[in-house]
Amino acid sequence: MKINAGVTNGIMKIYSLTILLIVILSCRLSAQQQSLNEKKIVSLPSQAEQVDHKIFIQLPKSYGHSKMRYPVIVIFDAHDPTLFDYTSAVVDRLMSTKDIPEAILVGVCQKDRGKELGVERSEITSMKFLQFIKDDLVVYLRSNYNIADYFTFIGHSLGGQFVSDAMMKYPEIFKSVISISGALNYPANNQEYNFYKRKVLTQMEKYVKSKVSIGIPQKYYFSVGDDGMQDSMFRLGALTADSILTSSNPAFLKWHFDEFKGFNHMTTPLVSIPAGLCFIYQDWHFSDSLAMDVLSTQKTDPIDALNKQQLKIKQSYGTDIALPDFLYDQFANFYLDKGNLVKAKYIADQIIISHPNDDAPFALMADILIKQGNKKGAIENLKRAQSNSSIEKYKEKIADLDKP
Structure with missing residues (x-):
């Protein structure tokens, strides 16, 4: 066609x-x-x-x-x-x-x-x-x-x-x-x-x-x-x-x-x-208008949008081709700001699975766990983030959370 x-x-x-x-x-x-x-x-x-x-x-x-x-x-x-x-x-x-x-x-x-x-x-x-x-x-x-x-x-x-x-x-x-x-x-x-x-x-x-x-x-x-x-x-x-x-x-x-x-x-x-x-790659591209629907007008749920786009990719290319990292990060933070911690954690988990050697997904997960009141889990994730980072930018946050 x-x-x-x-x-x-x-x-x-x-x-x-x-x-x-x-x-x-x-x-x-x-x-x-x-x-x-x-x-x-x-x-x-x-x-x-x-x-x-x-x-x-x-x-x-x-x-x-x-x-x-x-x-x-x-x-x-x-x-x-x-x-x-x-x-x-x-x-x-x-x-x-x-x-x-x-x-x-x-x-x-x-x-x-x-x-x-x-x-x-x-x-x-x-x-x-x-x-x-x-x-x-x-x-x-x-x-x-x-x-x-x-x-x-x-x-x-x-x-x-x-x-x-x-x-x-x-x-x-x-x-x-x-x-x-x-x-x-x-x-x-x-x-x-x-x-x-x-x-x-x-x-x-x-x-x-x-x-x-x-x-x-x-x-x-x-x-x-x-x-x-x-x-x-x-x-x-x-x-x-x-x-x-x-x-x-x-x-x-x-x-x-x-x-x-x-x-x-x-x-x-x-x-x-x-x-x-x-x-x-037009069927892979996550359009600005779709992102606007998700983040601004909120006509589409972020996880629904991601799932539909991933299905579209599979049908068009016959294989899974990863969407840009920033989409997952934006959508996780969207849920975090809205207080929907379950969905925020779900997306953060997806980022960690695909990028286990990066520090940012673990830092994001730590922020979610802090809001859930899970200080121990947050510290564990910050330590993972620190081990994946070349600079010691998470030490102070870990120390603050570790205080009795």
Whole structure:
């Protein structure tokens, strides 16, 4: 089904975010990132290709400090530092603003992108590279990292062609895909590119009629610009894909198409990456209006709101993806202020379960127990908070409570 409204809260949000991120990149990412650690470089062997691929992995700063399971965002063509660094900045920013969940960012460097990503021209070698992604990379990430087993794959140009093809061949792995200026077709009369045989688009026509079911809606975001020679050519394929999906409107596929006026083949990633990620994770995002209903107008009970949102996430992504910590903290304090200590304690317990190595949840629990008149329990929780903190900020409070 096509999704139009609310994808990115308006085009101006995308442009503003793009300008901000360009400023970040102009500083060469010298400032420390807020949400992602520095990238780790892994050399990963491909069984199908008999070569090693360089992989970049950036973990969220919270990784290892909580029991959270993280979704994975994979960007191809990561050997291009401008593309990978920009994607890293976008992911970092959107995680910080809570527009997308905390995620593991993976960059795949290409050795020969034409042979690896070019489904139309190099079907045999691109199929071997696809085997590497599903049999080696995905297996490696599942085995070595605490992931939520939800992958989003981002490809630009030939990468867009590759991910569009892959989502139809292996929908259970390629559950969400972002195709940016995907090389889906060129005009038939262009002799220089006569190797385009419309393979991906033909497959798409069959795919939308197949009634594929992976238990959750598959998500497909694709975009194109209208400026410059390449995107004026790739526009034909994007518009054809849009027509195929519009006419069939498959129930198992949530999709959105953006045609960016004034953007060319090399600038479309600047707007498409944040727009695509916001689209993919719109069912995860806890909107400001919902938070307002809970905290200000009080039309919705906080625990009911959290439970409904978690159910929505499970139905949309097929796995539990943690909501932002600040929501739980805000809602626990909301109950605490209202004197509903049972519900405040319930939420504080949830925070402690997911973040047993942080001090704040135990300090919150101590405040609740103090109001309940349970000084002993409060002291125990403050001691736990102190043991998880690098500074001795709870000692005075413990001493005050310990007085006869």
